[in-house]
Amino acid sequence: MPKTTKDKELDKMYKDLLETRDSARSSSKSEGNRLLTFFIGLLMLGGGLFMIFQNIEVTSSWGFGGYFFRIGNIGLPNGLIMLPIIAGIAMLFLMDRKIFGWVVLSIGIIIVLLSVMMTTHLRWHTTNAYVFIVMFGLVAAGGGMVLRELFRRD
Structure with missing residues (x-):
């Protein structure tokens, strides 16, 4: 077929x-x-x-001598770097325009993170x-x- x-x-x-x-x-x-x-x-x-x-061993010298930042004989105590965070939180609750509180809080968090990172040491x-x-x-x-x-x- x-x-x-x-x-x-x-x-x-x-x-x-x-x-x-x-x-x-x-x-x-x-x-x-x-x-x-x-x-x-x-x-x-x-x-x-x-x-x-x-x-890798990670160490930190944060809080060495109780001061975060020192210029000559004048030192900024470690506790003072928390001040912008506390002020930012207070501003968030007290002010009508919360943007300023967020800016101050963000700056405070950046200061704390930078202070920890600047005092961190890595050792092999x-x-x-x-x-x-x-x-x-x-x-x-x-x-x-x-x-x-x-x-x-x-």
């Missing part, structure tokens, strides 16, 4: 459908591998950063070369895997 044009069209559509199904299967496997690579790289990056941060713990290479190798390899998967063009 000879094939009609409809049969030929159906055969062509069936072949196209099979090709798209096969390409979808292969791309889903590729997507799964890419996702797995991304998460393994993320785990390596996180593990390396965790090991690095475990070897002594470690052996093997651990050093493992830490930074994990960060480099994991970061490379994550970046490769994020910026891959297909």
